Amino acid sequence: MTTLSPPRSRTAVPPQGSRGILLALLILAALMGASVLIGWLLSTLAAQVVPGAPAYLLLVFTVVSLLVLAPLTHRAFPWITNWFYLLPALVFILAFTVLPVVLTVNYAFTNYSGQNSGNPDSAARQDATLSSDRRTVTLSGLTGSAQEYLNCAAPNCAGATLVLYDEDASVPYRVKVASAQGNAFTLAAPTPESVQVAQATRINKISYVGLANFQEIFGKASRALWPVFLWTVIFAFSTIVLNSVAGLILGILLYNKRLKGRNVYRTLLFLPWAIPTVISVQMWVALFNQQFGIVNKSLGLLGIVAIPWLNDPLWAKISILMVNLWLGFPYMMTATISALSTINDDLYEAAEIDGASRWQQITGITLPLLRNSFTPILLSGFAFNFNNFGIIYLLTAGGPAQEGRESTAQSTDILLSWGYNTAFVSAGGQNFALASAIALIIFFLTLAISIVNFKAAGVFEEARK
Amino acid sequence: MTTAPNNLPPGNLPPGGYVHREPSALRKALPWIIGVVVLALIGWLGAALVDSLKDKQKSFSIYYVDRGWVRFLLFLLAASGVLALTSLLGQRIGMARTGRRISYAAVLGDQLTHLFLILVVLIAIYPLFYVLIAAFDPRNSLFAFPDFGNPNIFYKTGLLPDLKQLNLENFAKLFEGVTIPAWQLLLAVIGGAALAAVLISLIVSKVGRDTDALANVRAWGLRVLVAALAVLVIFMGPAQFTGGSNESKFLLSVRNTLLVSGLTGVLAILLSTTAGYAMARLRFPGRFQMLLFFIFIQMFPVFLALVAVFKLLTDLGLGNTFAGLILAYSGGAIAFNTWIFKGYVESLPESLEEAAMVDGATRWQTFTRVVLPLSRGMLVFIFLNQFIGTYAEFILASILMTGVEHWTVGVMLRSFTSGQFSTKWGVFAAAATLGALPIVGLFYGFQNFFVGGAVAGGVKE
Amino acid sequence: MKKALTILSLALLGQASAATITVWTHFGDSELAWLRSQAADFKAKTGNTVNIVSVPFGEMTDKFIQSAPKGQGPDLLTTQPHDRLGQLAAAGVIEPMDKYVTSRTDLDKTALNAMTYQGKLFGIPMFAEAVAVVYNKALVPTAPTTWSAFLAAAQKNTGSGKFGYLADLSNAYMQYGIISAYGGYVFKNNGGTLNVKDVGLANAGADKASAFLNDLRYKYNLVPEGVNGDAAKSAFVQGRLGMFLTGPWDMGDIKKANINYGIIPFPTPPGASGKWSPFVGVQGTMLNSYSKNKVAAAQFAKQISSSDAQVAFNKAGGRIPASLSARTKLKADPVVQGFGKTISMGTPMPNVPQMGAVWGPWSNAIAQSVQKSGQNYGQILDKAVQEINSNIK
Structure with a gap:
């Protein structure tokens, strides 16, 4: 396909407009498609020649053929080099973000779960005998109807899958059923001689259920989606407000050049940021213990009763905000200090000559100038905390329990941890399909919020320029 | 307030020009409205919180000082009073010595700032100090039990574990059965020496004058340190860890984490720099759309696509391998790094590149010979940011990796606190202390890169 | 020379038939050490290597359901509680063990019942627990x-x-x-x-x-x-x-x-x-239905549930063995006695999915x-x- 290039495109100037974009994307798609195809062919060949060749050879061959094909493409379309700068990132995003995302979106419309995984069911396994013409399998122990057993739409189960096992149950062998009569299943084709049949079972298949998962989510929205979404927004918003206020105050205090030992304070206050969150958050779990944690012990010295930090739905939210403040204020503080150091001292001197007080200097000069540096930091902070699964999972695991909620969406669960509970916590039942639907909803919510944020902060203009 | 500019001059004004516009009444009232609403919300929240404590009886496991908060406030008041006096003294002495006018408010302000900062530092750092002590406590507990009979207030409240009981048992558990061959020891010594040389040269340069020789020592010291560490990390293997328990593999988990984080960091640079440069400098149709695509597609919670990631990696034969984990991590932050690098390149003067192009360099040569050397600081930031993010990650690692030989530090630490019925807080504290050291070291060693990078990515002057 | 060759080929044959079975376990400390020593015994007895992999208790079920159909699972799970049995069986990742467990007289009846789902024995009980x-x-x-x-x-x-x-x-x-x-x-x-x-x-x-x-x-x-x-x-x-x-x-x-x-x-x-x-939880060893070495794996599962192994297991971690003869040997142990009583008072957890x-x-x-x-x-x-x-x- 690279040799068929018309001579008129042998120019370094890319075609303009959306036609140009389309053409470029087409060429890149062809390039990558060809590489994957070659990679796949070569790796299949390698697997034929050397049995047990690792599957990741596919990746290796694909990358190699990409490296070979890219210069050829360049010769045909010189202007495509611009796109080659994007190629490493693009290839990676396609392989490790877009591909899983596509699979996940697909799952969102199925009933995929730990149980409905497309695999043979062990519990339903029955002794089976194969007729001499190798076309009929009889399950002698079957009590219910065949339709019930195979869970199929038509009463004769045409097209359903049956799994056959030999005595050792070593290799499952899948066969298609042509029709079922009582406990006898007629197969679509005779089983090969090499397959011995001692047992058989059904497949718990993954089937498309349309919008059922979304219906379920929105049907229970008052007990899961809405309260969780509300808390997610409050959590992300309060976190950045609290952190930036604390960071601003400390930063402005520490930027006072007269203050002796300010570097000592700065170094010490830097520490919470420097410790990996996986360590510090777990530590807070023990420190916040209502009876035995040192937080309440210290408050006891002030005569304050034991506060149920992690055991009360409202206090748990406060605890999360506090720990997040502890984790995040050093960053804001440091950012304030370094942003302040970019402000010209002349401004302050001028203000001082005009007789402005320190407070007036802060509100009149410092804060307005800081706003510019802070907007991107606050935006990325909001986006990060919106999906800050780590702190929720490690500190409260979504708890404590709250009345009137689904068990996967408790008082401090954010959208992401709700999805995680649905997919991976056994209590949620490994409902991968439902979790995928949740992921899709989270994606659109994040997208909507980000677009509003980006518009407000002028990110689009900046990106376009 | 209205005399100072309340906004930066927008770009369409003449340079340095400032046109004053009187804000509308609503605009002026807005901060007050917001303030009132926030106060009302805080009041409501406070009332709800206090209400939830209303009928709590006092816990019998906590030592209470009745009306302790009154005493505390009195103490603060007294301390402020003392500071007011000492400030007055200081101001007078200072004025007498220097002969200049010194504002009393400024001196007092500084003193009160010190008081406030000391309190903040105490509150922020004490938890860490407590965990550090608990790491030496063999009773395997981060819980504080009061000792009501003890006159010492720290023991009476349980704010300090019994210092007499402390020993190294928890640390010993982490290193049980670890065998270190001589060549690794040698490498560790070389690395240590290089680190010491770097530190000494840093101190010398801080105290005296920074010379080229010192800078050279630092550069080479760092290189040797990184090389020694890299060799150590790559060639340390599971066979060296003969201990039976899971915690005895702690050092191995540190090695695994360093390996994964390091390679992920390198990959992050490789993947995002060219894209960031193209987005910043090259003009071609589709560039803007591609940037938006990068940013928006990475808003999908890949975390919930883990089942698919798992399937993808196992189908590629990379299940339960570090290579698979690294690939999974590297896909995650491309958009962010690209954006940051794009912002940085835009802040560079374009004239340098133009000069190189005039001299006959191609785009690619300009990028590798002009832009990359200039952005060394940014590359360090991208690397460190990715490195540290990966170091603290544990969910992806715990789902993709199986078996203690493959655990990363995060997974190992999580396993101490999420046993079926029991948690090992003592071992956790010891492992946390050691596991945090590399990152704390990186943070303090590269402080400037961090702060600079975080701000530079967003701010362009 | 000929003799040497025969020995060599026999040795090679022995090598080839020896299997490596992988066991996922959530045991820690002394119980993990016990499992390792059992693995060493098994190697000495049968020549099969046992590869022990630590997986946290809370992650084992999910991980196993995900990885077993991909051929990435272990041969054995040591151990899973019986309330997860139905879930694992429906997902098709565990194998009925009826034909491997020929003698059941030594195993506690309640424990065997707990491990039975839809008339099939899905695990060899190892220990029971109740509060x-x-x-x-x-x-x-x-x-x-x-x-x-x-x-x-x-x-x-x-x-x-x-x-x-x-x-x-x-x-x-x-x-x-x-x-x-x-x-x-x-x-x-x-x-x-x-x-x-x-x-x-x-x-x-x-x-x-x-x-x-x-x-x-x-x-x-x-x-x-x-x-x-x-x-x-x-x-x-x-x-x-x-x-x-x-x-x-x-x-x-x-x-x-x-x-x-x-x-x-x-x-x-x-x-x-x-x-x-109280709830009685029975934990047992389960066999991966995708395992390539089912016979050897089942043999190891039986070994660690045998009377002598169970006594040693109790010494290591204090759990209450499912083996009746082991319980008799441990009669004097206050822990076995105390918890044995509450187990007999208890109700088994449901094992349906x-x-x-x-x-x-x-x-x-x-x-x-x-x-x-x-x-x-x-x-x-x-x-x-x-x-x-x-x-x-």
Whole structure:
């Protein structure tokens, strides 16, 4: 396909407009498609020649053929080099973000779960005998109807899958059923001689259920989606407000050049940021213990009763905000200090000559100038905390329990941890399909919020320029 | 307030020009409205919180000082009073010595700032100090039990574990059965020496004058340190860890984490720099759309696509391998790094590149010979940011990796606190202390890169 | 020369037939060491290598369901509790073991039943566990057998940094004994088959049980807020706690702390219709249905459940073996004796896959019931049962 290039495109100037974009994307798609195809062919060949060749050879061959094909493409379309700068990132995003995302979106419309995984069911396994013409399998122990057993739409189960096992149950062998009569299943084709049949079972298949998962989510929205979404927004918003206020105050205090030992304070206050969150958050779990944690012990010295930090739905939210403040204020503080150091001292001197007080200097000069540096930091902070699964999972695991909620969406669960509970916590039942639907909803919510944020902060203009 | 500019001059004004516009009444009232609403919300929240404590009886496991908060406030008041006096003294002495006018408010302000900062530092750092002590406590507990009979207030409240009981048992558990061959020891010594040389040269340069020789020592010291560490990390293997328990593999988990984080960091640079440069400098149709695509597609919670990631990696034969984990991590932050690098390149003067192009360099040569050397600081930031993010990650690692030989530090630490019925807080504290050291070291060693990078990515002057 | 060749080929043959089986285990410390020594024995006996891989308890089920069909799973799981059996079987990742376990006389009947689902044995039981009250003889000299004696002993020791009785009140598994004493149940047991349509966690008895749990905290002032199993154990090993509800898993730390302890069942709670009857969890070794070495793997599973191995296992971690002859050998052991009694009083956890839908809502309801004093227990439990029913469908 690279040799068929018309001579008129042998120019370094890319075609303009959306036609140009389309053409470029087409060429890149062809390039990558060809590489994957070659990679796949070569790796299949390698697997034929050397049995047990690792599957990741596919990746290796694909990358190699990409490296070979890219210069050829360049010769045909010189202007495509611009796109080659994007190629490493693009290839990676396609392989490790877009591909899983596509699979996940697909799952969102199925009933995929730990149980409905497309695999043979062990519990339903029955002794089976194969007729001499190798076309009929009889399950002698079957009590219910065949339709019930195979869970199929038509009463004769045409097209359903049956799994056959030999005595050792070593290799499952899948066969298609042509029709079922009582406990006898007629197969679509005779089983090969090499397959011995001692047992058989059904497949718990993954089937498309349309919008059922979304219906379920929105049907229970008052007990899961809405309260969780509300808390997610409050959590992300309060976190950045609290952190930036604390960071601003400390930063402005520490930027006072007269203050002796300010570097000592700065170094010490830097520490919470420097410790990996996986360590510090777990530590807070023990420190916040209502009876035995040192937080309440210290408050006891002030005569304050034991506060149920992690055991009360409202206090748990406060605890999360506090720990997040502890984790995040050093960053804001440091950012304030370094942003302040970019402000010209002349401004302050001028203000001082005009007789402005320190407070007036802060509100009149410092804060307005800081706003510019802070907007991107606050935006990325909001986006990060919106999906800050780590702190929720490690500190409260979504708890404590709250009345009137689904068990996967408790008082401090954010959208992401709700999805995680649905997919991976056994209590949620490994409902991968439902979790995928949740992921899709989270994606659109994040997208909507980000677009509003980006518009407000002028990110689009900046990106376009 | 209205005399100072309340906004930066927008770009369409003449340079340095400032046109004053009187804000509308609503605009002026807005901060007050917001303030009132926030106060009302805080009041409501406070009332709800206090209400939830209303009928709590006092816990019998906590030592209470009745009306302790009154005493505390009195103490603060007294301390402020003392500071007011000492400030007055200081101001007078200072004025007498220097002969200049010194504002009393400024001196007092500084003193009160010190008081406030000391309190903040105490509150922020004490938890860490407590965990550090608990790491030496063999009773395997981060819980504080009061000792009501003890006159010492720290023991009476349980704010300090019994210092007499402390020993190294928890640390010993982490290193049980670890065998270190001589060549690794040698490498560790070389690395240590290089680190010491770097530190000494840093101190010398801080105290005296920074010379080229010192800078050279630092550069080479760092290189040797990184090389020694890299060799150590790559060639340390599971066979060296003969201990039976899971915690005895702690050092191995540190090695695994360093390996994964390091390679992920390198990959992050490789993947995002060219894209960031193209987005910043090259003009071609589709560039803007591609940037938006990068940013928006990475808003999908890949975390919930883990089942698919798992399937993808196992189908590629990379299940339960570090290579698979690294690939999974590297896909995650491309958009962010690209954006940051794009912002940085835009802040560079374009004239340098133009000069190189005039001299006959191609785009690619300009990028590798002009832009990359200039952005060394940014590359360090991208690397460190990715490195540290990966170091603290544990969910992806715990789902993709199986078996203690493959655990990363995060997974190992999580396993101490999420046993079926029991948690090992003592071992956790010891492992946390050691596991945090590399990152704390990186943070303090590269402080400037961090702060600079975080701000530079967003701010362009 | 010929002879040497024959030996060589035989040796090679032996090499080729030797399998490597992989075992996932959540055991730690001394129990892990025990499993390693068993693996070494097995290697010496059969020539098959056993590769032991540590997987945290909480992750094992999910990980296994994900990786087994991809051929990435282990051959054996050591161990999984029987309430996950139905889920694992329906996912098709575990293999019926009936034909591998030929002799069952040495294994506890209840344990075997717990491991049986839809008439098939899906695991070789290794140990059973149930909670019991462990008390410190220095603080509680005579073991209380009635509720009033229990309350008196507990209240005597409560106050100024000491505790009379602690338990993780918000943990449904731990508190099931009280719920069943008042007449609550998970699924109605109709002569051996469980009716998953009949959930009894919100009946009148379950309401009373929630009220009693709440009373332990707010009326009798025994168990303060925020006490979990971890904190309770810490207090016990420091000698600050008279009695606490726990399972065999804490006994290692308690023995290490040199506490003079005793083990008793919880007394019949006031106004209850039956005896306290805790959940019995049976944990067993399960076989991967995608395993390539089923015979060897099953052989190892049988070895670690054999009488002698079980005695050593008990010595390592204090768990109560499922092997009857091992229990006889360990008769004098106070831990085996104490927990053995509560196991015989207990109710096995349901092993149907629907159990997966119960834990989440039910645990939350119990946790809510003890969050603050005087709540509408009926409403909380009703909501939970509604959610359970809608998840079961």
